[in-house]
Amino acid sequence: MTAFPLPPIDRALESALQAKLDGLAKPPGALGRMEALAMQLGLIQQRLDPQLERAILFVFAGDHGLTQEGVSSYPASVTIAMVQTFLAQRASANAFARAADTEIRVVDAGVAAELTPHPALLDAKIALGTRNAAHEPAMTTEQCEAAITRGAAIAQAAAAEGFDVIALGEMGIGNTASAALVMHRLAPAPLSDCVGMGTGHDAAGLARKLATLQRAAARNAASEPLAVLTEFGGFEIAMMAGAVIGAARSKTAVLVDGFIASAAALAAIRLAPTVLPYCIFAHCSAEAGHRRMLDSLGALPLLDLGLRLGEGTGGLLCVPILRAAARILTDIASLDDVMRGNL
Ligand SMILES: O=C(O)c1ccc[n+]([C@@H]2O[C@H](COP(=O)([O-])O)[C@@H](O)[C@H]2O)c1
Numbered sequence: 001m002t003a004f005p006l007p008p009i010d011r012a013l014e015s016a017l018q019a020k021l022d023g024l025a026k027p028p029g030a031l032g033r034m035e036a037l038a039m040q041l042g043l044i045q046q047r048l049d050p051q052l053e054r055a056i057l058f059v060f061a062g063d064h065g066l067t068q069e070g071v072s073s074y075p076a077s078v079t080i081a082m083v084q085t086f087l088a089q090r091a092s093a094n095a096f097a098r099a100a101d102t103e104i105r106v107v108d109a110g111v112a113a114e115l116t117p118h119p120a121l122l123d124a125k126i127a128l129g130t131r132n133a134a135h136e137p138a139m140t141t142e143q144c145e146a147a148i149t150r151g152a153a154i155a156q157a158a159a160a161e162g163f164d165v166i167a168l169g170e171m172g173i174g175n176t177a178s179a180a181l182v183m184h185r186l187a188p189a190p191l192s193d194c195v196g197m198g199t200g201h202d203a204a205g206l207a208r209k210l211a212t213l214q215r216a217a218a219r220n221a222a223s224e225p226l227a228v229l230t231e232f233g234g235f236e237i238a239m240m241a242g243a244v245i246g247a248a249r250s251k252t253a254v255l256v257d258g259f260i261a262s263a264a265a266l267a268a269i270r271l272a273p274t275v276l277p278y279c280i281f282a283h284c285s286a287e288a289g290h291r292r293m294l295d296s297l298g299a300l301p302l303l304d305l306g307l308r309l310g311e312g313t314g315g316l317l318c319v320p321i322l323r324a325a326a327r328i329l330t331d332i333a334s335l336d337d338v339m340r341g342n343l
């Protein structure tokens with residue numbers, strides 16, 4: 001399993017969607033990028049009247065062996081503590097999810113502890129954290145493939161359940177280091193352009209993180225997406241990459257959050273370039289490499305609010321924007337009807 005064949009999105013409806021958008025009771029193009037978003041949703045769902053009401057956020061959680069090198073300013077134990085916080089409905093993502101009327105499920109992709117079962121926790125654990133990518137491959141090829149397959153299955157099941165959009169969030173201390181290595185090889189871009197402050201480093205911490213990642217990168221020259229994920233990825237990153245592929249297979253929009261979720265989308269796009277039109281990039285994170293990563297995909301994020309939290313917080317803020325975009329095509333009268341008084 002190293003190929004993920006997916007036919008290109010069908011653009012046959014494009015001209016009918018454009019004609020419908022142009023015929024609504026507003027000057028053509030006057031809703032700016034919201035119209036492009038409406039078009040994207042119409043093409044994803046293959047409908048002139050796309051529906052976008054039910055949203056779900058999956059928070060993929062995983063631990064990283066790289067934390068043994070001091071790449072994060074927080075201890076690895078924060079990952080499990082935050083998983084408990086999501087389940088207690090008390091994290092930032094929970095607050096934003098309530099505001100966006102969106103369900104959250106937490107996915108244990110590879111947290112370094114056995115977790116107590118919970119109705120909102122999906123056990124998809126590949127292993128108790130990755131290995132230390134500074135010294136050895138983060139995971140085996142089998143683990144990487146299992147994570148991608150599981151992520152795809154999670155997204156496909158959510159689409160079958162009736163969710164109209166799948167938002168990707170993550171939690172994993174050390175995962176900006178892993179995502180930086182993935183970006184370095186897959187954007188590709190010089191490592192120094194991919195490494196940022198993560199949860200918060202001073203200049204010395206940032207220099208130490210870059211030096212550690214240079215050592216990790218020197219260990220292996222992988223440039224194929226599956227090999228890059230195996231060498232440098234995290235279980236939550238590989239699983240989110242799979243979720244992007246699963247959403248695209250299900251013709252379902254996928255809302256990509258910040259730097260780490262985008263690195264997963266980048267890996268999915270390198271594995272299967274035809275998934276790109278299913279991706280909606282929520283925001284540009286304050287993490288240093290994110291703008292360049294988005295540029296390398298030709299992606300224009302919806303928001304730029306200086307967020308650098310992850311958890312899917314940026315994606316959640318975009319859920320109402322997506323709902324409004326779909327309603328352009330379902331709720332607005334045509335200019336013809338307006339001029340004829342046909343309301
Ligand atoms: O989404 C982002 O752009 C983002 C940027 C910086 C940090 N984070 C979050 O912070 C954690 C990773 O930071 P670090 O420094 O431990 O690598 C992880 O839990 C992410 O959800 C997320």
Ligand SMILES: Cc1cc2nc[nH]c2cc1C
Nearest residue numbers: 074078082199309310311
């Ligand atoms: C407290 C805390 C919450 C987070 N949420 C996502 N990444 C995080 C990192 C920390 C440190």
